[in-house]
Amino acid sequence: MPAKIFALFIFIAIFLLQAGFISALPVPFFYFNLPLVTLVPLMAAFSFSAALTAAMVFGVLADIHSLYFFGVNLISLLGTLFIARAALIKFFTNRSLYSYIFLTAIATVCFELIKNILLAVADIFSPAAAYLFTLTGEFFLTLGYKTAVNVIAIIFIFYGLNFFSRRLKSFFITKINNEKNT
Amino acid sequence: MYKFLNKKILIALLIAVLIIGAHYLGWTRPVENLLLKIFQPAEKVLYRAGNALKIIYQKNTNQHDWEAENQRLKEEVEKLFSENVSLKVLADENKILRAQLDFYSRYQYQKVTANIISRAESAGDNQVITLDRGSADGIKTGQAIVAGEGAIVGKIFLVQDKISYGCLITNAQCELAAAVVSREGTDGLAKGELGLTVRFNFIPQTADIAAGEIAVTSGMEPAIPRGLIIGKITEVIKEADDLFQSADITPAANLNDLTIVSVIK
Numbered sequence: 001m002p003a004k005i006f007a008l009f010i011f012i013a014i015f016l017l018q019a020g021f022i023s024a025l026p027v028p029f030f031y032f033n034l035p036l037v038t039l040v041p042l043m044a045a046f047s048f049s050a051a052l053t054a055a056m057v058f059g060v061l062a063d064i065h066s067l068y069f070f071g072v073n074l075i076s077l078l079g080t081l082f083i084a085r086a087a088l089i090k091f092f093t094n095r096s097l098y099s100y101i102f103l104t105a106i107a108t109v110c111f112e113l114i115k116n117i118l119l120a121v122a123d124i125f126s127p128a129a130a131y132l133f134t135l136t137g138e139f140f141l142t143l144g145y146k147t148a149v150n151v152i153a154i155i156f157i158f159y160g161l162n163f164f165s166r167r168l169k170s171f172f173i174t175k176i177n178n179e180k181n182t
Numbered sequence: 183m184y185k186f187l188n189k190k191i192l193i194a195l196l197i198a199v200l201i202i203g204a205h206y207l208g209w210t211r212p213v214e215n216l217l218l219k220i221f222q223p224a225e226k227v228l229y230r231a232g233n234a235l236k237i238i239y240q241k242n243t244n245q246h247d248w249e250a251e252n253q254r255l256k257e258e259v260e261k262l263f264s265e266n267v268s269l270k271v272l273a274d275e276n277k278i279l280r281a282q283l284d285f286y287s288r289y290q291y292q293k294v295t296a297n298i299i300s301r302a303e304s305a306g307d308n309q310v311i312t313l314d315r316g317s318a319d320g321i322k323t324g325q326a327i328v329a330g331e332g333a334i335v336g337k338i339f340l341v342q343d344k345i346s347y348g349c350l351i352t353n354a355q356c357e358l359a360a361a362v363v364s365r366e367g368t369d370g371l372a373k374g375e376l377g378l379t380v381r382f383n384f385i386p387q388t389a390d391i392a393a394g395e396i397a398v399t400s401g402m403e404p405a406i407p408r409g410l411i412i413g414k415i416t417e418v419i420k421e422a423d424d425l426f427q428s429a430d431i432t433p434a435a436n437l438n439d440l441t442i443v444s445v446i447k
Contacts, residue, residue, distance in 0.1 A: 012221075020225035023301040024232025026239050026438075030301070052194045060201060061221075064214045065300065065312065067340050067347045071202040078198055082191060 007050065011057040014038055019065055031146040035062070036111055037153050039081055040103050041161060044094040048085060055081045069122050076115040083110045097158050104154040108147045211343070218344045222314050225299040230441055237439050263434070264332055267396050267411050270364045291407065293328075293444040294319050299345070309353035309377050311336065315445065316344045324405040326446045333435035334358070334399060334410040335443060346445075350437050351412060352377050359402035360412055360431075362391050369400045372412055372431060380413060380431040387427055391418055397431045407446060 018034045025032075035058035043051035059074030066073055084107045092099035116139070204210045241249065296313035315321050327336040327348045337356055340347040349356035352374040360372035360382055370385040382397055395415045401408025413431040420427040 016221060016224050016228060019221075019300045020228030021232040024229045024236060026236045049190055052190060056194065056197065056201075059198070061217070063205075064217055065345070067310065067312075070205045071198075074198050074202065078194060 007053070008057065011038075011054050012061070015058055015061045019062075028145055028149050031142070031149045032153055033108065033111070033146065033150055034153075035077070036080070036107055037104060037150050037157065039077070040084065040100060040107055040154060041157055043081060043085060044088055044092075044100065044103065045161065045165075051081055051085075052078075068119055072115055072118050072122070075118060076111050079114045080107050080111040083107075097155065100154050100158050101151050104150050105147050108150045109143065112143050112146065215344050222297075222299060222344075226297045226314065229297075229299050233439060233441055240438065260330065260434075263396075264330075264411065267363055267398065267409075268332065270396075273364075292447040294321060294447060295442060295444050296321075296327075296346075297442055298440055309350045309356075309374065311348050311350065311440065311443075313338075313346045313348060313443065313445070314344070316346050317341045318343050320447050321346045321445050322405065322447075324403060326399065326406040326410055328410060328444045328446060329435045329440055329442075332409075332411055333433070334406075334412055335433070335435045335437055335440060337406070338445060348443075348445075350374065350377075351380050351433055352437060358406065358412065359400045360397050361400035361408075362389070362415070363396045363398045363409075365389065365391065365395070369402060370426070370428075372397060375430075379416075380433060382412075382415065382429040382431050384426045385428060387420070387425065389427070391415065391427075391429060393417055393429075396434075397429070405446075410446075 014034055022032055022034060023030065035054070039051050039054055039058075042054055055077040056074065059077040062073035062077075063070045084103050087106050088094060088099070088103060092103060201210070205214070294315050296315040296319075298311045299314045300312040301310065311327075313321070313327075321338055321341050323338055323341055325338045326334050327338065329335045334351060336348040336350040336353070337358065338346050338348050339356075351358065351372070354374045354376070356374045358372045360370055362368040362385075368385055368389040368391055370382050372380050372382045375381045380397075385391065393415050397412040397415055399406050399408060399410040399412065411434045413433040415429045416432050417430040418427060419429065
């Protein structure tokens with residue numbers, strides 16, 4: 001239980017870093033999405049339950065602060081997590097750098113697309129939502145920057161995790177011959 | 183398929199629906215306000231740290247060798263510039279509205295001081311700021327956000343109980359009723375361009391304006407008083423066959439290092 005409370009505080013701290021610190025940084029650091037980048041190793045190397053909890057915490061906190069309608073960040077993060085999880089199960093391993101790079105790229109693109117599609121839908125019902133959102137070439141250019149920045153960040157995170165933990169270390173799958181042993 | 187739609191995912195979806203439903207029913211409002219209140223000091227500190235890093239980064243990338251001298255002169259110019267515009271505006275108002283001399287006096291605005299706690303999310307740029315004051319502090323949509331000595335930096339466009347959102351004047355979605363100081367018949371519309379400058383549109387062709395003049399708010403918007411400095415006109419674009427002329431404005435305030443602003447009520 002104390003570990004779970006500690007994890008909750010860490011998630012809140014990550015969100016505050018994103019909302020306060022990273023949002024004030026200059027471009028291209030401003031494009032870094034720390035909560036999203038946290039979700040990928042959390043899902044792949046730790047547990048899916050932890051990633052789900054983190055997504056809920058990040059989503060709710062982001063929605064409280066958001067100028068868009070409540071729920072857009074929560075739905076986008078959960079949707080992104082489900083897609084990234086499906087991709088991990090179907091196509092990737094959870095111990096290779098390439099997997100982390102592709103998963104982060106997939107997560108970034110999915111998050112931005114889901115969020116902006118939801119905003120476009122909301123746009124029909126609420127003129128306030130249309131205030132800032134435009135699906136233009138600039139949007140896709142920004143998406144490219146965001147993906148690149150997040151991918152660079154995940155490379156550092158991967159090597160960091162690899163240095164401090166054994167979770168990402170490679171290992172041999174050995175077949176145990178039960179007959180011989182008995 | 184069972185791997186993707188397991189029990190955990192269904193529970194998470196159910197919780198998400200309940201949270202969103204509770205929000206729209208207003209049940210979570212006190213908790214949300216409490217969380218905002220708890221997080222605001224930390225966000226303020228983190229924002230300032232981030233902003234300080236941004237300033238250092240920008241200074242290093244610009245490689246200003248005569249930085250101190252430049253800074254001192256800038257401050258002096260800004261001070262004189264504000265003083266000059268204030269006097270011009272007051273003189274102008276005196277002449278036209280003698281009977282209502284105090285009505286537009288620059289020093290009688292009711293202001294709410296607010297900290298910027300975040301640069302809010304938006305597609306493409308960071309031209310939206312989040313302020314730690316909301317409708318509970320008397321902030322309303324359309325009010326002017328000012329920095330330093332009377333330079334308008336943006337406009338409130340969305341207000342919640344404890345926080346509000348303002349678009350910066352360089353945001354393409356931010357529009358202000360503008361005029362050239364001490365010149366009659368120069369009313370137009372200032373709109374952000376590319377997140378860098380402000381384009382002053384719809385100025386009548388008959389209006390005589392030139393580069394170097396000062397653009398201020400015209401007072402045509404109900405929540406924004408006349409005479410708040412927008413910036414200096416750098417270029418006038420005038421075509422003989424157009425109904426209107428336009429001009430480029432360099433914002434008076436540095437929009438990159440904002441931390442504390444005032445909202446004029």
